[in-house]
Amino acid sequence: xxxxxxxxxxxxxxxxxxxxxxxxxxxxxxxxxxxxxxxxxxxxxxxxxxxxxxxxxxxxxxxxxxxxxxxxxxxxxxxxxxxxxxxxx
Numbered sequence: 001x002x003x004x005x006x007x008x009x010x011x012x013x014x015x016x017x018x019x020x021x022x023x024x025x026x027x028x029x030x031x032x033x034x035x036x037x038x039x040x041x042x043x044x045x046x047x048x049x050x051x052x053x054x055x056x057x058x059x060x061x062x063x064x065x066x067x068x069x070x071x072x073x074x075x076x077x078x079x080x081x082x083x084x085x086x087x088x089x
Contacts, residue, residue, distance in 0.1 A: 010053050010085065012061070016041055018081040025072075030079040035065050038083035053085045060088045 010016075018037050020030045044050045048058030068080040 008052065010042065012053065012055055012085050012087045014053075015082050015084040018065070018083055020079045020081065022077045022079070023075060025077045027070075027079070030077070031065070031067065031081075034067075034079070034081040034083070035063070038063050038065050038081075042083070042085055050085075055087065056085065057087070062086055 016038070018034045018041075020033045020037070022030055022033075042050055042063060043052030044056075044063070050056040053061070062085075063083055064086050065081050065083045068082055071078045071080075
C-alpha cells in the first residue's frame with residue numbers, strides 16, 4: 001500500500017477490517033453500514049470509479065463484505081466484517 005491523493009493506495013485483494021457498533025441488534029442495518037463504510041474506505045465514487053485501488057475497473061471489479069463475528073458488550077452490539085476489492089480475471 002502507498003499513499004495517493006485520496007488516501008492509501010490499495011491493491012485488488014487487499015482486505016480491510018470494519019467494526020460496526022450499534023445500540024440495537026439489527027444485522028441487516030449492520031451489514032448495510034459495513035458496505036457503505038467499505039465503499040467510502042475504498043474510495044469508490046457514485047460512478048463506480050476508485051482512485052485508491054490499483055487496477056480498479058468498474059466493469060470487472062466489486063467489493064466483497066464478509067461478516068466475521070458478533071459480540072454483545074453491555075448495551076452495544078458489535079459486528080466485525082472484512083471487506084476486500086475483487087476483480088474478475
